[in-house]
Amino acid sequence: xxxxxxxxxxxxxxxxxxxxxxxxxxxxxxxxxxxxxxxxxxxxxxxxxxxxxxxxxxxxxxxxxxxxxxxxxxxxxxxxxxxxxxxxxxxxxxxxxxxxxxxxxxxxxxxxxxxxxxxxxxxxxxxxxxxxxxxxxxxxxxxxxxxxxxxxxxxxxxxxxxxxxxxxxxxxxxxxxxxxxxxxxxxxxxxxxxxxxxxxxxxxxxxxxxxxxxxxxxxxxxxxxxxxxxxxxxxxxxxxxxxxxxxxxxxxxxxxxxxxxxxxxxxxxxxxxxxxxxxxxxxxxxxxxxxxxxxxxxxxxxxxxxxxxxxxxxx
Amino acid sequence: xxxxxxxxxxxxxxxxxxxxxxxxxxxxxxxxxxxxxxxxxxxxxxxxxxxxxxxxxxxxxxxxxxxxxxxxxxxxxxxxxxxxxxxxxxxxxxxxxxxxxxxxxxxxxxxxxxxxxxxxxxxxxxxxxxxxxxxxxxxxxxxxxxxxxxxxxxxxxxxxxxxxxxxxxxxxxxxxxxxxxxxxxxxxxxxxxxxxxxxxxxxxxxxxxxxxxxxxxxxxxxxxxxxxxxxxxxxxxxxxxxxxxx
Numbered sequence: 001x002x003x004x005x006x007x008x009x010x011x012x013x014x015x016x017x018x019x020x021x022x023x024x025x026x027x028x029x030x031x032x033x034x035x036x037x038x039x040x041x042x043x044x045x046x047x048x049x050x051x052x053x054x055x056x057x058x059x060x061x062x063x064x065x066x067x068x069x070x071x072x073x074x075x076x077x078x079x080x081x082x083x084x085x086x087x088x089x090x091x092x093x094x095x096x097x098x099x100x101x102x103x104x105x106x107x108x109x110x111x112x113x114x115x116x117x118x119x120x121x122x123x124x125x126x127x128x129x130x131x132x133x134x135x136x137x138x139x140x141x142x143x144x145x146x147x148x149x150x151x152x153x154x155x156x157x158x159x160x161x162x163x164x165x166x167x168x169x170x171x172x173x174x175x176x177x178x179x180x181x182x183x184x185x186x187x188x189x190x191x192x193x194x195x196x197x198x199x200x201x202x203x204x205x206x207x208x209x210x211x212x213x214x215x216x217x218x219x220x221x222x223x224x225x226x227x228x229x230x231x232x233x234x235x236x237x238x239x240x241x242x243x244x245x246x247x248x249x250x251x252x253x254x255x256x257x258x259x260x261x262x263x264x265x266x267x268x269x270x271x272x273x274x275x276x277x278x279x280x281x282x283x284x285x286x287x288x289x290x291x292x293x294x295x296x297x298x299x300x301x302x303x304x305x306x307x308x309x310x311x312x313x314x315x
Numbered sequence: 316x317x318x319x320x321x322x323x324x325x326x327x328x329x330x331x332x333x334x335x336x337x338x339x340x341x342x343x344x345x346x347x348x349x350x351x352x353x354x355x356x357x358x359x360x361x362x363x364x365x366x367x368x369x370x371x372x373x374x375x376x377x378x379x380x381x382x383x384x385x386x387x388x389x390x391x392x393x394x395x396x397x398x399x400x401x402x403x404x405x406x407x408x409x410x411x412x413x414x415x416x417x418x419x420x421x422x423x424x425x426x427x428x429x430x431x432x433x434x435x436x437x438x439x440x441x442x443x444x445x446x447x448x449x450x451x452x453x454x455x456x457x458x459x460x461x462x463x464x465x466x467x468x469x470x471x472x473x474x475x476x477x478x479x480x481x482x483x484x485x486x487x488x489x490x491x492x493x494x495x496x497x498x499x500x501x502x503x504x505x506x507x508x509x510x511x512x513x514x515x516x517x518x519x520x521x522x523x524x525x526x527x528x529x530x531x532x533x534x535x536x537x538x539x540x541x542x543x544x545x546x547x548x549x550x551x552x553x554x555x556x557x558x559x560x561x
Contacts, residue, residue, distance in 0.1 A: 010474050064473065066443060066453045089439075091474045095455040098443035101409065107524030108409065110438045121528050128434045130332040132531040139524045173452045177468070178479040189475055195561070219561070230492075237458070237493050238472060243328055243434055244352050245492065252560040263328050269533060273558045275550065276539070286539050291553060295544025307547035311555065 003029035004082035006073050006100075007037040007047060007055070008064070008092040014043050016192055017088035019050050019153035024146045025086040026051020027115055032158070033086070036076045036165070038062075038069065048160030050153055058165035064092050065172035070099035072169045077104065079167075087145035090191060097145045106141035113150040113270075128243040128266040147270075148192050149249045188222050190241065195221035196250045196271075198241060199229070200264075202257020202278065202297055206234035211301040212256065218305050218312070224248070226258045242267035254304075256297035260285020277301070316371035316462070316484075318362040319424040320395065321415055321445070323351040323405075324379060324386045325435040334530045341530070350386045353430025355393070356497040357490035361460055362428050363394045364495060369462060372396045374424075378405045378414045384513065391508035392500035398511065403518030408440035413521035415441070416448030425484040426467070431456055431491045439489070446487035454486060458493035 005025035007018035014037055025033035035052040037044055038061040047055050058072050073096065077085055085100055087093035089111050101108035113132070114123040120142060126133040137144075190196065197216040203209065209223075216223045223239060230240035241248050243263040249270035256277040258264060265288050268274065276289035277300050286292045293300055326332070326346045333342040350359075362373045375390045376399040377383050387398045401414045419427060427449070432439035439455075446453035458477070459470035465484045470477055472491060500508075542550050554561045 008474065015474060066446070066455070070447065091456065091472065094439045095443055095453060098408070098412070098440040099447040099453070101440070101524070102412070102444045102447040105522070105524070107407070108438075108440055109525060110408075110440055123531075126436050126530065127326070127332045128437055130532070131334075132533070133436070134528045134531070136526045136528050137524065138526055139522075174454065174480050174482045176478055176480050179473070179476060180478075181476040238477075240492065247437070252554065252558070262331075273554065273560045275554075289539040290537070290558065291550060292539040292541045293544050293550070294541065300544050300547065303545075304547040304550065307551045308561075310548070311551045311561075315555075 001029060001084055002080060002082040003033040003084045003086060004073070004077050004080060005033050005035045005052065005086040006069070006093065006096065007035045008088065008090065009037050009039050009041045012040050012042050014041055014047060017090045017148045019047065020148065020151060021086050021088040021146055022047050022050040022052050023154045024115070024151050026156070028084060028086065034080050034082060035160070036073060038072065044162050045160055048158050049155045051156055051158060052160045053158070055160045055162045056165050057162060058169070061169070063172050063174070063176055065174045066095040066099055068169050068172050070096045070103060072165065073100045074103040075167050075169060076165065083141050085143045087143070089145040089147045093145050097143055101143040104141040104143070105139060106143045107137035107139040108143040108145070109135045109137060110145045111147045112144050113147050115151070116144065125247070125270065129247055129269050130266050147249065149194065190222055190224055190239070190246050190248055193222035193248065194251045195219050196224050196248060196252070197221045197254045198224035198226070198258065199256045199297065200226035200258035201228050208298070209235070211298065211305070215254070215301055215305045215308070218308050226264055255285060256301055258285060259283045260288060316365065316369050316425045317423060318366060318371065318373045318426050318428060319419055319422070320354065320359045320362050320373060320375045320390075320428045321441065322354040322359065322375050322377050322386070322390055323433045323435070324348050324377065324383045325351045325433050328352065328434060332532065334532070338529050338531065348386055350390055351430050351433045351435070353432065353490060355390065357492065357494035358428035358430050359390055359393060359395065360495035360498050361490060362426070365460075365462060374399060376401070376415055376418065378403055378411045380404065387513060388508050389500065391511045391513070392504040393498050394504060396511065398513040399516055400513065401516050401518060406523050407525045408436075408438045409444060409524040410521050412441045412444035412448060414519055416445045417519035418516060419445070420449060425465070427487040429487065429489045431489040442487055442489040449485070449487065452482050452486040454480060454482070454488040456491045457488045458491050460488065460494065
């Protein structure tokens with residue numbers, strides 16, 4: 001089976017979620033896959049270590065337009081005879097994968113959290129994290145988009161040949177006027193973050209977020225918040241995790257002053273480990289927690305920051 | 316301006332999710348259905364705001380059976396002018412997108428609005444697939460939309476931040492939080508919705524491309540381990556040695 005993986009790039013680099021998608025593609029392809037990326041990327045060859053035997057780079061494409069990129073992926077799939085196309089279910093992947101599936105008359109499973117079975121049944125999240133669905137692709141061509149942080153990127157030490165894309169896929173009808181970085185501190189975007197520190201109404205006001213940010217900075221974690229806090233404007237909307245916000249699957253989710261309503265849990269229960277800090281011992285979040293601290297976030301968070309710094313200094 | 320807003324019927328956000336028939340079917344018993352929040356709060360309301368300031372019409376469309384009509388009336392009560400129900404089982408995202416695009420292709424809609432994904436299947440496939448069938452641009456995860464003639468300026472969530480983009484109609488967009496504020500229908504709207512047109516259109520030919528084989532609910536967590544709030548060194552040590560996440 002020939003597998004093609006779309007590797008998204010930003011600011012001249014193939015991004016983190018693309019390495020995971022290539023690892024996934026190589027597993028599905030029985031050890032190797034072909035990758036396609038675009039723009040002025042400097043690290044395309046690094047995909048070789050994650051299982052790409054060949055990387056095709058479309059240098060003339062600068063922007064992430066879904067029409068242009070889907071035409072590119074479908075064209076490369078045709079050239080290479082690939083019948084299985086892998087994306088990361090990230091910002092760009094979500095916009096392109098359905099277009100590519102449509103072009104190739106392929107079934108698409110989006111948000112895959114595991115590898116396909118022999119008959120191409122794939123486990124994916126559903127009901128905003130409250131359940132999983134096992135979905136079978138019944139077409140000859142297949143598209144899978146993999147939820148970030150679900151299988152992980154695996155460095156297997158191979159290498160790839162890098163070639164330039166030769167075809168023409170037209171020009172974007174969408175003009176990018178401005179690109180603003182959301183995380184001005186350079187932290188990892190929430191859907192890709194491995195460590196997340198989150199807080200809710202228990203913090204009592206936006207002026208108190210310093211203790212949340214201190215812990216996040218110490219750990220190299222990304223900050224998040226509950227819906228009420230985003231709705232009243234204490235924190236920006238893009239930090240809202242939950243059923244109607246961002247769904248995340250970090251290795252560690254630390255929640256302070258969040259009671260754990262079912263809608264919030266839906267967005268975070270893919271986390272590997274959950275730590276809950278709340279003054280209310282009856283808070284429903286403790287039922288979903290691996291570690292619980294019944295205590296005041298205003299005392300516990302600074303103490304945790306100090307404990308983490310001490311651990312970091314001696315490890 | 317002619318706007319089309321795609322809506323889906325989904326279980327209320329507070330629903331406990333369960334399955335029947337050997338975990339192959341969603342258990343609808345006791346479930347309250349609502350308009351998918353992204354479709355209603357953001358896509359529909361922004362389309363209505365633009366219609367109110369620029370003139371034009373807002374049509375809502377869904378693919379489903381008669382059981383979908385109550386949520387369609389809700390969308391009409393919020394202010395949509397007319398509703399279209401394509402009388403077909405909502406089989407898979409590709410099938411649904413084909414139905415919507417087949418209906419929309421000769422209707423000259425300026426903008427097709429969708430929510431970013433449903434809270435039921437979280438596929439986020441229909442908006443981009445509709446755009447592909449219609450051969451128009453697609454803007455995902457839009458949080459702000461302004462129109463000046465046929466030129467749209469849109470803010471959207473993108474890799475690593477926010478992008479401001481500009482393009483000409485027609486196009487498809489998927490709406491995310493920030494686009495508009497939820498509207499509660501008033502009595503006048505609810506009364507008016509009863510007599511607004513709800514057109515039922517027969518299904519178009521389309522192939523099925525995926526099948527849900529079964530569902531699973533996440534395995535229950537082990538008991539929460541409580542830690543003394545005075546002893547954060549213990550937590551750090553457990554996270555490192557036991558959970559191995561730091």
